[in-house]
Amino acid sequence: MSDEVVRIDRFSLVDITPATRDFIRVDPQKCTGCGACVVICPMDLWKMREGRACLAEDYRSKCMECGSCFIACEYAALDFSYPPAGEGISYRYA
Amino acid sequence: MAESYDLIVVGAGPGGSIAAKTAAESGMKVLLLERSRTPGEKNVSGFGLTSKAYRDFPWLKKMELPSMRVCRKCVGHFLSPPPELDERVCLYSGPSRRISYPEGREFFTVMMLRREFDEYLAGEAVSAGAELRTLSLVTGLVRESGRVAGVLLEGGDEFRAPVVIGADGALSAVARLAGIREKWRPDEVVSVCCIDYSASRERLDWVIDDAAFHGFFGPGIGGNYFMCMAEGVHLGGPGVGNSLVSRLNRRRIKPARELLDTIKAPSCRNLLKAVDAVPREWQAHLLPWLDRMPTNIFGPGVMLVGDAAGLPEPIWAEGVWQAMYSGRLAAEVALEAVDEKDASHASMRRYLERLEKSPVGRDFIGGTQMRNLFELLGDERFFGELTEMAVDLFVAMFMNGQEVHSEAMARFLPILAENLPVLMEVGRIYAPVLLEAYSGAVRDKLQLLKGLGAIFSGMAGTAQGGGKGGSQPGGEAS
Ligand SMILES: Cc1cc2nc3c(=O)[nH]c(=O)nc-3n(C[C@H](O)[C@H](O)[C@H](O)COP(=O)(O)OP(=O)(O)OC[C@H]3O[C@@H](n4cnc5c(N)ncnc54)[C@H](O)[C@@H]3O)c2cc1C
Numbered sequence: 001m002s003d004e005v006v007r008i009d010r011f012s013l014v015d016i017t018p019a020t021r022d023f024i025r026v027d028p029q030k031c032t033g034c035g036a037c038v039v040i041c042p043m044d045l046w047k048m049r050e051g052r053a054c055l056a057e058d059y060r061s062k063c064m065e066c067g068s069c070f071i072a073c074e075y076a077a078l079d080f081s082y083p084p085a086g087e088g089i090s091y092r093y094a
Numbered sequence: 095m096a097e098s099y100d101l102i103v104v105g106a107g108p109g110g111s112i113a114a115k116t117a118a119e120s121g122m123k124v125l126l127l128e129r130s131r132t133p134g135e136k137n138v139s140g141f142g143l144t145s146k147a148y149r150d151f152p153w154l155k156k157m158e159l160p161s162m163r164v165c166r167k168c169v170g171h172f173l174s175p176p177p178e179l180d181e182r183v184c185l186y187s188g189p190s191r192r193i194s195y196p197e198g199r200e201f202f203t204v205m206m207l208r209r210e211f212d213e214y215l216a217g218e219a220v221s222a223g224a225e226l227r228t229l230s231l232v233t234g235l236v237r238e239s240g241r242v243a244g245v246l247l248e249g250g251d252e253f254r255a256p257v258v259i260g261a262d263g264a265l266s267a268v269a270r271l272a273g274i275r276e277k278w279r280p281d282e283v284v285s286v287c288c289i290d291y292s293a294s295r296e297r298l299d300w301v302i303d304d305a306a307f308h309g310f311f312g313p314g315i316g317g318n319y320f321m322c323m324a325e326g327v328h329l330g331g332p333g334v335g336n337s338l339v340s341r342l343n344r345r346r347i348k349p350a351r352e353l354l355d356t357i358k359a360p361s362c363r364n365l366l367k368a369v370d371a372v373p374r375e376w377q378a379h380l381l382p383w384l385d386r387m388p389t390n391i392f393g394p395g396v397m398l399v400g401d402a403a404g405l406p407e408p409i410w411a412e413g414v415w416q417a418m419y420s421g422r423l424a425a426e427v428a429l430e431a432v433d434e435k436d437a438s439h440a441s442m443r444r445y446l447e448r449l450e451k452s453p454v455g456r457d458f459i460g461g462t463q464m465r466n467l468f469e470l471l472g473d474e475r476f477f478g479e480l481t482e483m484a485v486d487l488f489v490a491m492f493m494n495g496q497e498v499h500s501e502a503m504a505r506f507l508p509i510l511a512e513n514l515p516v517l518m519e520v521g522r523i524y525a526p527v528l529l530e531a532y533s534g535a536v537r538d539k540l541q542l543l544k545g546l547g548a549i550f551s552g553m554a555g556t557a558q559g560g561g562k563g564g565s566q567p568g569g570e571a572s
Pocket of ligand 1: 082104105106107108109110127128129130133134136137138139140141142143144230231232233261262263264266267286287288330379380381399400401402406411412413414415417
């Protein structure tokens with residue numbers, strides 16, 4: 001019996017209208033490379049590159065707007081606001 | 095030209111819609127602003143509406159939504175450490191007979207989709223006369239002589255009102271713009287993910303029926319759960335015991351992985367299979383989880399309610415009833431402020447004072463210890479010992495067909511003695527909770543006596559023909 005209940009492809013299970021402007025900003029000067037954002041992101045949109053946090057280029061069409069990275073960053077290197085009204089994540093079954 | 099209102103509410107979640115409804119019913123001109131296309135589109139929850147909400151908002155009893163399933167039983171699965179995740183204890187129970195109000199004795203929660211619930215509540219606010227504007231992202235506040243006096247939308251629209259209620263959730267822009275709080279500390283929030291599954295209604299009725307909440311506890315699992323609606327199941331976690339900080343400290347694998355680990359427990363996976371569950375949506379949301387009632391929740395011309403204020407309770411981080419309750423209180427204070435034409439800091443302070451005395455505020459008594467207890471439940475040593483003690487005691491007393499009954503029963507006291515360290519650890523948490531609750535009650539009684547004393551001395555003063563100061567509760571007259 002196939003394990004349907006445990007096969008989760010996150011990216012195919014979200015409905016996101018890509019945002020038309022940026023809504024997460026990183027200040028590479030302040031980033032210490034602690035990696036908290038990398039651990040916490042539910043979509044794995046952060047990677048470490050040369051000791052600094054680096055956000056996926058296509059995050060505007062993948063971010064769920066939970067803001068976990070913004071709270072997890074204790075060095076004020078990361079700014080987060082919501083995408084424009086009507087854009088971004090849309091939950092049908094939340 | 096900016097349009098003017100008596101009250102502007104930012105965010106049409108449960109907190110905002112109840113605030114708007116309450117204010118509009120009192121005849122205020124209310125604007126309710128929501129960034130999404132329809133209320134509820136952005137909001138993730140379990141979601142179980144607790145019986146408290148039905149007690150305090152009786153009109154909810156007429157609400158019928160397609161996704162509803164009443165939860166009359168809760169099931170707690172206590173598992174052995176991974177990789178086995180074997181079920182060691184299972185607690186299956188209905189509400190206690192001792193709950194103080196009838197709805198609470200009848201059911202725990204009603205499960206439903208936030209999409210439907212939030213839309214329903216916003217509809218109630220509109221029916222009461224509030225103006226709802228969706229697709230409206232608040233990005234600025236209007237200030238007037240040091241007070242908040244309105245809001246700005248992205249795109250430039252401006253609306254004015256003597257009072258603004260920030261009901262805009264965990265990442266509140268109003269809190270930030272009003273200078274009340276830049277952001278939560280990582281130990282003040284949990285980041286929760288959910289997998290929503292479609293499921294067969296018929297199977298759910300057979301297999302789950304009204305036992306709509308299943309919690310999975312164990313070392314390395316830490317309070318994940320699933321809850322069942324009419325035709326769907328939400329698997330959520332990491333739940334309690336997992337603030338952002340504890341997550342980061344443990345460097346646990348990704349949230350998605352963590353949730354999937356729960357499904358590895360046979361008790362969880364088999365139930366999902368039995369109801370024909372098929373993954374339908376992946377969700378993530380931030381949730382404040384504080385151990386003390388926050389006090390920086392207002393300013394001149396502004397009040398924060400619900401998640402924006404950090405009001406989810408300290409054990410499960412339940413927050414919808416809290417949002418509704420605080421929303422109503424804030425609207426009442428706003429009404430008084432508008433009537434008295436005084437939205438000053440002192441005037442808004444009434445909101446905090448009333449909230450602290452309300453059941454929402456009192457739910458934070460002993461909060462630090464309760465939060466600790468839940469963190470402890472994720473602790474391998476502690477948790478394992480407690481679970482196995484429960485198994486030992488239960489089996490020794492009742493379920494023992496393996497040994498001579500009297501000999502097994504004689505083991506009862508030695509088992510307790512052996513587990514004294516764990517029991518004392520529980521006591522170490524439990525005692526301060528009691529102490530705090532009790533000392534609060536004593537303080538209240540003393541306050542009452544002082545108040546009565548003041549009244550009596552005031553009356554004595556009046557009887558002597560003093561005339562003045564009789565109604566002053568402060569007691570300066572004496
Ligand atoms: C996974 C999960 C499970 C949960 N389970 C339960 C449960 O079973 N029972 C329970 O009682 N609680 C539960 N909670 C907690 C509950 O969801 C929250 O406490 C509750 O939603 C708070 O309500 P609110 O009205 O304060 O904020 P929210 O519901 O967050 O509503 C805020 C609203 O403001 C809007 N908004 C935000 N910013 C802006 C802006 N700048 N401009 C305009 N609009 C804006 C948002 O779109 C949103 O509609 C759960 C939470 C999570 C994350």
